[in-house]
Structures are given as C-alpha cells and as structure tokens.
Amino acid sequence: MPVQVETLSLLNAVQALALAIMLWVGTHGDGGRGLLAIRLRAGALGLEAAGYALLAMQAFIPPAGLLMGGNALNLLAQMMVVVSIRLLVGKPLRLVAAGAIALIGWGGVAWLGIVHPDYRLRVLWGSVAIIGNVLLNIDALRGGCRDSGTRARCVLLWVYLLALALVLWRNGALWLGVNPPDQIATPSPVNVFYILLSGMQPLFASIGFLLLYNEILRRELHDLARVDPLTGVANRRAIGEASDRMLDEARAWRGSVGVLLVDADYFKEVNDRFGHDGGDKVLQSLVGCIQRILRADDIVGRVGGEEFLVLSPGVDAVGVAVLAERIRATVANSALRIDDQDVHLTVSIGTAVAGPGHWDMTALRRRADAALYAAKRAGRNRVMAAVQDDDPLPATTQPA
Template identity: 30%
Template sequence: MLLDVRTAMLLTSAITLVLSLCLAFTVRQSRRPAALASRLWALGTALQPLGWLLLGLRGHIPDLFSVVCGNGLICLAYAQYPRALAAFNSDQRPSQLPNLLAASTLVPVAFYTWLEYNVQMRTVITSGLLLALFVLTLREIHRGAVRALAGQHILAATFAIGAGLLLVRMVFETVNPAPLTSALAATPMQSALFGYAALAPVVATFAFFQISSDRQRLELETLAATDPLTGVLNRRMLDQLVAGLLAESRRHGRPLSVLLLDADRFKDINDAHGHHVGDFALRALVHAVRELLRPGDLIGRLGGEEFLVVLNATAESEAVLVAERLRASVAALDLRQDDARLALSVSIGVATLSPECSDFNELVRSADHAMYAAKRGGRNRVVSGEFKMRQAMLDSTTAD
C-alpha cells in the first residue's frame, strides 16, 4: 500500500509543527555556548511545517506559494541543521553557505514550474541541493565527533539514510523511462521519501539534544578534573590517576618518576606586571612543558606556580634528562610585556619510586625537597632526590 503524498506532507507539517513548539520552550532555557546552535536547530524545525503545508496544498493555492516557496522553505529548513552543528562545534557564527545553497533552489524550481514545466528536472535539482545540505550536515557531525557518543551515531545514521534516499531518488528520476508528471504522484520512491521526512526531524532532534546533554556532562567532568586557568589536571584528579599508575608500577616492577616544577621568582612577575600577566606566563609555561611530554605522561597543578609531572615507566636517570629538557624549554620562552622580556624559569625536583619512597605523598615530598635544593642552589636548575641524598652523605662525611 502506497502512502498518499499529500497526506504525508500534511502529516509531516503537523508533526514538525508540534516539535517546533516544543523546541521553542526548550531553546528559551538553553545556556551558552549551546544557545545559538539550539536556536538554529529550532529554526530549521520551525520552517518545515510551513514548507510541507504549502507543498501539501498544491492545486489549492498558487504555484508561487505551493511549489516555489514550499520547496524553498524545506531547503532553507534543512540548511539550518549544518549551521546549528557548526555553531555547536566551534561556538562561532556559522557560515552562510547552506543558506546560499537553499536559496539557489528558487530559480530552477521557478523555471521548471512556469517557463518549462518539468517535474522530473525539478525533482532532480531539489533532491541534489538537499543532498548537498545533508552532506554538509554529516561533515559537521563527523567534525564534532570527539567521542563515540550515542547521540552522534543516531544523528549520523538519520542524515545518512536521508542522503541515501535522496541520491537514489536523483538517479532513479534521471533514468526513469516513466518520469514523474506530478509531485503528488504516489510511487514507492515518493512514499519512502515522505515517510522519512515525517520521522527524521523527530529522531534527529532527539539525537541533537542528546548530544547537547552529553556535551554538558563532559564539560562538567572536565571542570571537575582540571585547573581552570591552565587546563592541566587538578590535585584531586592527579591523586586518582597516579594511584592507578603506582599500583601498576608495583605490579609489573616498572619505574615511575615525578618532577615537581616551581616557577622562579614568580611573585616578582605578579608584582611588576599584574596577575593577568602572571596568568599568561603560567599558561605559556604549561604549554612549553606539554610540548615535550609523552601521551601517557601526566601534568597537574598543585597550587600557585607549582606543577607536578608524572613520568610512567621512567627511571630517575631518564627523568633527570626529561627535567633538563623541560627546564631549558621554559627558560627559552620569549615572553614579552610592553616590549620588555619576562624572565621565566623553573626549578625542578625529581623523585623516583623506590622502597624508601613508595607512595604518592612520599614521592611528592621527596621531589619537593629536591626542588627546594634547586632553589637554594641558584634556581633554574634540576636536582634529583638521589643527588640530594648523595650530597647529604658527602656533607656528613666532610663534617666528620
């Protein structure tokens, strides 16, 4: 049994109208940065009922409204979805390219409605432009897929099915020996496409708001785990992650080292240039350190200008070499304020897992003692716990 196309259009209009009304209340409570994306998505959904209503009234109202304006509104509606996702992905005002593609339907649709009546060409052209909009939407879904979230899979599947139907429709109508003579003709292809059009906005909107919810949850998780100024781990999350690394190191007999970095004379930078410059210097320090770390290494902020780097599967001798590279990288930073170069350097203490230093607090304490030894030694240098112990033994022997 084939679906009556006019009935399908009017049904789609009713469904999208109810959906758009629901979205109107939801979008009012959206918070930035998702507000613009939600408004664009709601706009796309709100334009559809009017477009489908005009198409469904073909024969009862002038073709200017039913054919030209109806097709134009449907294309404009679907143009808002890639724009909404672009705004969601980048939190910036999206490109007008989808709107331009949607507007470009008006001329050929008008031409093949009045000057050279041809339903087949009108169908192929509008399907092609809608297909281009679906491809843009799929590109934005892929661009925003930072994690394998269920909402992204549902949204991608919804638009992929629609793109497939449009592609089949284009090819079918191009080679069909008995082309459409009326846009309201009931054919299997028409029934499949308009049945999809009735369900797709509901499924896609559900998936979009699922993605929004997942994004907010991930943002809250990130805020709870990271330092807001520098973006590195906070002390609580660092404790949790290092506990797992310590247990793994003991189980497999692998070394683990920590580096405690403290910015030298950082108070002088704050006093001379202000805290905003100090914040800039800390972010630059973190960036320089991260550039030299491996994917499995951790960095967290202990407080103030103190940072802790955790080097998994790294012996003390290798950790000292890493610390030297970090120290040199920070010292080489060309930071300027009012044409004056900011002198930024770090003192680094190194400690490695050992029978005498077997838990996280002891490791941090040992690295802290070594770091203060580096401060006393003139700053901008690296001191390891082993070197500090050897120096203490040497001092004791000399005293004897």
C-alpha cells in the first residue's frame, strides 16, 4: 500500500508536538540561558508540529493558505532553533540574520507560489533559506568534533550536516530527476522520502540538543564545584588540581613553580569593626589586588578564611620573591572604602619554589606555611622565603 504524504505529515506533527511537550514539561531551573534555550527549542518544535498538521489537513485548507502558513511556521521555527542553539553554546545570537533569512525566504516563497508560480524555483528559494539557517547552526557548533570534551556538540553538528545534505538531495532530485513532483503534497518517492527524513530530523536534533544541554550543565556544575563563591577564585579543590598539573608539567620540562601563601594581617579586627559583610568586601578587594599583579599563567586560590595560595610557573627563588613583594606593596598601598571609612590592609607572604628534588606539593605548602608564620612573628606586612632545609629566611621586609 503506498505511503501518503498526509499520513507521514500527521505522524511528524504528533512526534514534534510530543517532543515539544516533553522538553517544556521535563526541564526546569532558575531561568538561566540553558533553560531559555530549551524553551525556545520546545517552541520551535510546536511550530513545526503546526506546520506538519497543516500539510496533513491540506484537503481542508486553501492552497494559498497552506503555502503561506506552512512556510511561515517552518521558517519561524528555524529562526528559533538558530537562536536557541547559539544561546545554549554562548555564541552571539545572530537574531537579525536569522530574522532576515526567515522574512526574505517567506517573501520569495510567496512570490514564487502565488504571484509567479514555479514549484522548483520556490523549493530552491526556500532551500536557500534553510541552508542559511543550517549554516548559522553549523557555525555555532563548529569545532565540536575536535574538542574531546564535548561529544554532544559533535553529534548535533552531524545532524545539521545531514540536514544540509537532505536539502541538497531534494533540489537535485527536483531539477535533475525524471517526472519530478509539482507540489509538496503530490504523492511521489521524492516527497515521501523528503517528508519522512525531514520529520525524523527534529527528533535527532532534539536528542542532540538535550545531550548538549546536559553536557553544558555538567560542565557548569564541575566549574562551580571548583570556584570559591565569595571571591570567585579557585577553591581548595581546584587549586590542588592546578598544583598537581603545574608540577607535572614543570617536572617534565625541568622547570620550576613558585608557591606563595598570602595571609591578611589582623583580619579579625576588620571583621570586628565592620562585621562579616565588610570583611567579605575586604577579601574581595584583596583578591582584586592580587589578580592585578599576576600573569596569565599564574593561578590564585582561596585555601582558608583569609589565606590564599598563588602558583606561578616558570619562576625561580628571585622571581617568586619579586612577585611576592609586588603583591605585598600593592595591597599595602591600596585602600577600600567601607561605611564611609578607609580600610588599609596588609598581608604577610611566605614563599617556596618547586624544582629538582622538591616536587611534593604537601612539602612545598609546609615550607611556605613556615615562612608565612615567620613573617607574622617578624612583625607582619613582609615577605619571607623558605630555604631548602625548611628554615625560613627573609626575602624582603617592610615595617608593619
């Protein structure tokens, strides 16, 4: 029994509508860009379902209404898909470009369908609009197959490459085939095959979209678990992972890593004077001072209440002492205004250097910590360097 275009269209409409409902109902959150992207994708599926429903009910709809309405729904859905994907992966939305493609595509289809009817040219014009939207999606997803950390992006990229191939095949069949159909609703192998595959494409694209959403969500959770919520720098876990990575690289290349422990002086007095909210602002200001001094490869992390660990790859004992002194001087010469009062903060810093024979981060931290406490005992607001035998010696000093 031959397959009817109307039957396939009705099945596609039911499938797209079911996917739209599942996406909308099955996801929830706090309204971030990921959830908004899911909502846009669900809305696009709803419009696609409406477009397939129109084609399924073509016997009850005037040809002009089917042509104008069906293409309007399809092009609007494609525009929403472009925006949703680009929103999800954090790329510029290209809303103006997607809207222009939809408007120009719909106008050309209307002209070639009503004013100057030509089915093959109309399909070609509409296909150019589809290709434009697909290329916007591919642009947002490109590079996904080279990044081993984002397989879902690669899957979705292949879905749109196959969609591009389907559009090209349809136009080739219409222009080069024998007895091509003269309307989308005309029963023919070309139309049946095209509607069948184009109806499956939203399913595959939605699966890829959900996989990408899940992948991005897991990555964000991974990052959040490694960020100190108050200061925005690496937390103890993240700085531990970074130190292991730096030490491995330095050992492989016979390099070195500078280790600095930075501790705010008399911080309890800040909390007593301004409360914990004021103390939090002071810590945030301290982090800002440290970050202004660091190079791109340096990392700072919070390892205690007011204690921070700085890792600086490729520096020797002299270099780490210079870096520590710059941090100390910058903090000492900076002021933060809280409750109409200036707060002056100083820091004490202990340093150590990882190099040949000294690759144990626990031992390095212990040496830097001993140097830090020596700086505290010596009067604070100064830098002390740990020597190889763990006896801290002053690198630079500054009167408290």
